[in-house]
Amino acid sequence: MKRHLVILARAPQTGRVKRRLGNEIGMAEAARFYRRLLDDQIRRMTRDPRWTVWLFVTPDTSLDDPAWRLVPVSRRKPQKQGDLGRRMKRPFLTLPAGPVVLVGSDIPAMRQHHIARAFALLGGHDLVFGPARDGGFWLVGARRVRPLPRSLFKGVRWSTATVLADTLAGLPRQVTTALADTLDDVDDADALRRLSP
Template identity: 55%
Template sequence: MRRRHLIVFARQSRLGRGKTRLAAGIGRLEAWRFSRLVLAALLRRLGGDPRWTLTVAVAPDRAAAMRGWPPGAGRRVAQGGGDLGRRMARALAAPPPGPAVLVGSDIPDIRAPHIVAAFRALGRHDAVFGPAGDGGYWLVGVRRLRALPRGMFAGVRWSSPHALADSVASLPRRHAVGLVDTLDDVDDAAGWRRWRAGSR
């Protein structure tokens, strides 16, 4: 039986490490608190769902074996080396047979219905993306009826308005690509303020 696999990409939350653009706008302590809060809430909402297996792909690699992760982060694997595209391709190819969906850990609005919609879209498409308003994306999924295409994510201009378009272009033309809801990550002070205003 082909199981559904959900992968959460997460970085070990350490004060002064990571989320540098956000920290520049709101301070290192508040950025650290935000990262911990959002990851813990995400794992609470998605970690115990029987409709998929959940794996947390961790950076840096050594942090996968460390303590202090929120509840729900039980199965952790290292992201491994390479740029973001290589690490994502590796994580998507690793699980046993079945469709795989990967999300980031800095998107506060992710809910179970978003993940359900992505897996449903993979019933009709070879790949699925969840667009972000800045031209990137918060979700990528692959049906995995065959091996991932060679060159998937090659040449993607990460952290730019072209990330989604480049990622779609890296797929073979024969691949059917679907889109799900647009959500935004929080990677700067303006995004953090919008999130704060909406969460009250």
């Protein structure tokens, strides 16, 4: 069965990406940083034959953005409307059969072995999450052999230190979960400094 890797991405437009980081280092520099990070992530992940890469992008009108050039147009989809939970749930409900792993577009340490491990964990679990040190998660995956829990992402207090805990607490007891590697996204200058040697 085919494996699907979804990258949830925002078109790298100055002033529309990494705004918290931009307030500290300048909007143009934050957009350049995000563009490089996004390009590197897409390039690395599309080279791996173990999965098919899909981009779910925002704004919905950016499907032809040059940032997506490494992914065929047929595998670029709009995120559409809704809160983050609703937008993350959409790929799990609409992609062809097979396990799905969804990641953000700003995870500098993410490598193919992290994704391969998440897919391996789905071999014995319904859902997999990649925790982040800030209490959120950088990855969510679903085996999709039975319907996704209706409660997935309901009642989650987004952009707080309880995102992962809220998500797990809202799942039915019969849903099996596993935790993948802990990685972090880059939201602010402190996170950016932690990346520097």
